Amino acid sequence: MTRAGNDSQGDDPEERDPGLARERTSLAWTRTAISFAALGGVVLKVNVVTGLIVLAVAPMVWQLGRIAESGSPRTQLPAVGIVRIRLITVSIVAVSLLSLLVALLGPAAPGALR
């Protein structure tokens, strides 16, 4: 198998354009950012301030995904590598703790979907 990054020929689109993998990853980052926004929307319904905090994470995640697109050849990894993986992990743990607090301390209203 030829290494990605060479201008290799072949029938496999992945071989001809290794940038596809990068594009898929970039789209995955966008989806993850949208997931954060969705959670922010639900939290917003319970507690406005906490909801805004969670919503603010979404653009950060989106920006982290865009780092992969800036500069450098399309097949190369961005230098941030493990840092953004860690950032996402920390964000999810923080956001779930916030959600837990909001769930336990939020208004024990009869429920908005009644």
Next chain:
Amino acid sequence: MSRTGRFTDLWRRATAVDEGGTEPDPRFTFANERTFLAWSRTALALVVAGLAIVQLLPPFPRVPVGRHLLGVPLIVLGAVLAVVAYTEWVRNQRALRRGEPLPKSLMPWILAATITGMAIISAIVVLLSALQ
């Protein structure tokens, strides 16, 4: 080894920058990253579901703690999944660098066990609230 010693050791291993082996094909690294992101979204979806159950559903008749019983474990599992997804990303990247077979993943097992548990609790809560 003391408990804190074991913890710091775990932490050091989880956060160490891996210099061993060689840089794998970038596509493999990207694929590993996408897998991590997919699990992250799963974790977020669990948190959303748990929060919605506790805060948006009307309470179950006769089972006042029903919503918390269902929602809180889902939110906690979301946090657990995120951390496990991180450790799996590290393990996979390590194996990729060394050309070793990918380690077996714990996550499907964790998820399946939780869904089964949640289904059982849901059935009990629904049955209890239906009993008159």
